[in-house]
Amino acid sequence: SAVISQKPSRDICQRGTSLTIQCQVDSQVTMMFWYRQQPGQSLTLIATANQGSEATYESGFVIDKFPISRPNLTFSTLTVSNMSPEDSSIYLCSVLTNRGDTQYFGPGTRLTVL
Amino acid sequence: AQSVAQPEDQVNVAEGNPLTVKCTYSVSGNPYLFWYVQYPNRGLQFLLKYITGDNLVKGSYGFEAEFNKSQTSFHLKKPSALVSDSALYFCAVRVHSGNTPLVFGKGTRLSVIA
Numbered sequence: 001s002a003v004i005s006q007k008p009s010r011d012i013c014q015r016g017t018s019l020t021i022q023c024q025v026d027s028q029v030t031m032m033f034w035y036r037q038q039p040g041q042s043l044t045l046i047a048t049a050n051q052g053s054e055a056t057y058e059s060g061f062v063i064d065k066f067p068i069s070r071p072n073l074t075f076s077t078l079t080v081s082n083m084s085p086e087d088s089s090i091y092l093c094s095v096l097t098n099r100g101d102t103q104y105f106g107p108g109t110r111l112t113v114l
Numbered sequence: 115a116q117s118v119a120q121p122e123d124q125v126n127v128a129e130g131n132p133l134t135v136k137c138t139y140s141v142s143g144n145p146y147l148f149w150y151v152q153y154p155n156r157g158l159q160f161l162l163k164y165i166t167g168d169n170l171v172k173g174s175y176g177f178e179a180e181f182n183k184s185q186t187s188f189h190l191k192k193p194s195a196l197v198s199d200s201a202l203y204f205c206a207v208r209v210h211s212g213n214t215p216l217v218f219g220k221g222t223r224l225s226v227i228a
Contacts, residue, residue, distance in 0.1 A: 001160075033215045042204065042220040043158075092157060096213055101146060101165055103206075103216050105158040 002027055002095050004106035012112045013083055020079045021109045023093030028073035031096035033103070034066070038089045046091075049076040083113045116141045118207050120219035127195045128227055135190040135222045137205030147188040148206040148216060149179055158204065164188060175199070195226045 003026040013019050023032065032049040047055040047068055055068035070076040080087050093106040117140045127133045139145055149161040162173025164181040172178045179190045188205060202223050206216040 031213045031215070043218045045215050045217075048215060094215070096215075102148070102160060102163060104160060105150075107157040110155075 001102075002029060002097055002104045004093055004095060004104060006091075006093055006106040006109050008109060009107065010110040010112075012114065015084050015113055017083055018079055018081045019083065019111060020077050021091055021093075023076045023078070023106055025074045025095050028098070029095040030073075030098050032070060032076045033094040033096075034068065034076070034078045035092040035094060035105075036089045037092060037108070043092065046078070049078075080111065083111075085113045087111065088113045116145075116207055116209065116217045118205050118217055118219035120203075120205055120222045122222050123220075124223045124225065126225045126227060129197055130194050133192050133195040133199070133224065133226070135203050135205075135224060137188045137190065137219060138186050139188060139205070139207045140186065141207055141209050143209045146208050147179075147181060149173065149177070149188075149190050150204045150206065152202040152204065152221075154201075161190070161203075195224075197226045197228050200224055200226045 005024045007022045034046040035043040037043050045058045046061045047057040049055050049068050049070040051070045067079045090108045090110050092108045094103050096103050119138045147164040150158040151161050152158050161177050162171050164171050169181045177192050179188055181188050202221050204221050205219040208214050208216050
């Protein structure tokens with residue numbers, strides 16, 4: 001398995017501002033993903049964080065709004081830019097271990113935008 | 115395209131009774147199938163997976179699931195429910211090959227009543 005930490009665990013932000021969420025894994029992993037979980041909803045994939053290259057975004061998500069970095073095999077950041085109340089969600093980092101079959105999830109970052 | 119259906123938003127069961135949470139899937143190719151559990155204000159915890167082999171897989175906390183290829187189902191089961199099993203349960207799928215991210219069902223809220 002993998003131990004994943006996220007910072008911050010929660011935040012309350014004003015509209016129009018940006019927040020950067022950090023994801024740290026205790027071992028090198030092949031793949032890292034960012035998901036969003038809106039209140040009472042399922043998980044929606046935002047993007048795949050690629051090490052050393054631009055992230056791969058899913059339909060409906062764009063780099064200008066959700067810039068992602070992955071400088072190495074254990075760390076990634078997701079920025080939520082120019083926030084609006086509709087961005088209020090839980091943001092989850094997930095990793096696929098080098099064995100390649102099971103995804104593990106971080107504890108999530110609960111974001112509230114006023 | 116991959117998809118997962120969890121037909122029940124809510125499942126209620128009495129403590130000590132058997133429980134079933136239903137999941138059906140659609141993929142092109144052989145599936146990897148997973149169940150995760152989410153307790154309030156927590157991240158997703160991996161419960162069990164089907165990759166290949168025996169259709170009945172056993173996981174954490176006494177849960178098991180049966181892969182049925184003809185019915186494209188992967189229902190989660192437990193012989194005797196506990197109040198502490200009350201949580202949100204997600205079924206997820208991805209294709210057998212490649213490091214692709216999971217696609218999730220909408221989730222089923224399990225409530226075990228004492």
